[in-house]
Amino acid sequence: xxxxxxxxxxxxxxxxxxxxxxxxxxxxxxxxxxxxxxxxxxxxxxxxxxxxxxxxxxxxxxxxxxxxxxxxxxxxxxxxxxxxxxxxxxxxxxxxxxxxxxxxxxxxxxxxxxxxxxxxxxxxxxxxxxxxxxxxxxxxxxxxxxxxxxxxxxxxxxxxxxxxxxxxxxxxxxxxxxxxxxxxxxxxxxxxxxxxxxxxxxxxxxxxxxxxxxxxxxxxxxxxxxxxxxxxxxxxxxxxxxxxxxxxxxxxxxxxxxxxxxxxxxxxxxxxxxxxxxxxxxxxxxxxxxxxxxxxxxxxxxxxxxxxxxxxxxxxxxxxxxxxxxxxxxxxxxxxxxxxxxxxxxxxxxxxxxxxxxxxx
Numbered sequence: 522x523x524x525x526x527x528x529x530x531x532x533x534x535x536x537x538x539x540x541x542x543x544x545x546x547x548x549x550x551x552x553x554x555x556x557x558x559x560x561x562x563x564x565x566x567x568x569x570x571x572x573x574x575x576x577x578x579x580x581x582x583x584x585x586x587x588x589x590x591x592x593x594x595x596x597x598x599x600x601x602x603x604x605x606x607x608x609x610x611x612x613x614x615x616x617x618x619x620x621x622x623x624x625x626x627x628x629x630x631x632x633x634x635x636x637x638x639x640x641x642x643x644x645x646x647x648x649x650x651x652x653x654x655x656x657x658x659x660x661x662x663x664x665x666x667x668x669x670x671x672x673x674x675x676x677x678x679x680x681x682x683x684x685x686x687x688x689x690x691x692x693x694x695x696x697x698x699x700x701x702x703x704x705x706x707x708x709x710x711x712x713x714x715x716x717x718x719x720x721x722x723x724x725x726x727x728x729x730x731x732x733x734x735x736x737x738x739x740x741x742x743x744x745x746x747x748x749x750x751x752x753x754x755x756x757x758x759x760x761x762x763x764x765x766x767x768x769x770x771x772x773x774x775x776x777x778x779x780x781x782x783x784x785x786x787x788x789x790x791x792x793x794x795x796x797x798x799x800x801x802x803x804x805x806x807x808x809x810x811x812x813x814x815x816x817x818x819x820x821x822x823x824x825x826x827x828x829x830x831x832x833x834x835x836x837x838x839x840x841x842x843x844x845x846x847x848x849x850x851x852x853x854x855x856x857x858x859x860x861x862x863x864x865x866x867x868x869x870x871x872x873x874x875x876x877x878x879x880x881x882x
Contacts (some may be wrong), residue, residue: 525649525809530571552592556575556587556625557585558604559583560624562618563609567603568603569862572830573714575636595643596647598861599862601866626679627641634678650807659680661678661680662675663675663676670726678759680719683717684719688717692772693721694773694778694836695725695775696722700722702720703827704871714877717881731803733746733781734747734778735780735803771793775800776799780801780803780804781804782800784805787817787822790819790821790823796823796826797826797875801827801864802836805839805840816847824855825847830859830864833864
């Protein structure tokens with residue numbers, strides 16, 4: 522009987538060890554990104570868009586190129602990436618080839634093609650953020666001749682099917698993105714998942730984007746002229762079209778465009794209810810503030826929703842340091858760290874998440 526009891530105890534302990542080891546293995550593997558490229562090549566590199574990179578090593582048996590990256594919360598991650606493929610030509614020179622998407626596997630999953638690059642979406646980010654072709658609302662683009670910019674500038678507007686005097690207006694810097702963001706928002710509105718909202722996208726300059734969005738030195742004439750264009754021409758032209766409009770304004774921007782948004786919230790705090798700024802660069806950095814320090818002159822500010830990518834390290838650092846400054850000045854904010862680099866696909870999806878949560882019925 523004692524012998525039988527010992528056997529049961531040993532079996533139980535072995536089973537427990539395997540169970541514990543299995544859990545540990547699953548936990549570790551959940552943060553590991555396994556990359557395999559099985560196409561023809563001499564050199565292969567994985568490159569997260571403005572983030573992590575890794576040279577893949579060729580397996581001596583299979584001939585496949587393989588690598589492993591540790592990425593925390595991988596199941597929640599979304600990021601754009603590329604596979605750079607090189608092969609020697611007849612002169613022994615390395616030439617770059619177009620990667621074969623069918624030869625790419627990340628954690629044994631086929632690559633998701635997104636434009637000329639690829640997209641990783643963690644298993645817990647399963648929404649497809651569809652590009653809805655059958656809009657109930659309307660997207661239109663028009664040109665405004667600006668007396669401040671001394672040129673024409675395009676404005677892209679999404680207007681839902683039903684509009685009332687209280688509809689929120691969401692203004693965009695880099696406003697050409699509205700045409701890519703609006704289809705999913707139209708789907709949410711049409712399916713009664715969110716309240717109707719209007720999107721107003723002010724296109725950026727093709728030659729002076731940085732100067733128009735980032736104040737920099739104190740007498741930046743291009744920045745001042747763009748401010749006048751934005752506040753005195755765009756907002757008036759949009760809102761005068763709705764009789765007795767009494768809705769709330771929001772402002773959204775990316776990178777340098779986010780710098781313009783932060784500046785707007787801090788220096789014109791009564792205009793917008795909330796500022797959404799992703800991967801803000803330059804304006805809030807210690808270097809930029811050494812040239813033109815940011816002043817906090819008001820008692821009340823809008824709410825700020827700020828995000829930055831874990832792997833855009835200098836921008837993330839600047840954003841986190843600036844959040845502490847905002848906190849010390851009594852400014853209300855929410856912050857999200859994206860598991861990505863400086864990534865336009867991530868900005869789109871995170872903005873759509875924000876809209877879905879913020880305006881849900």
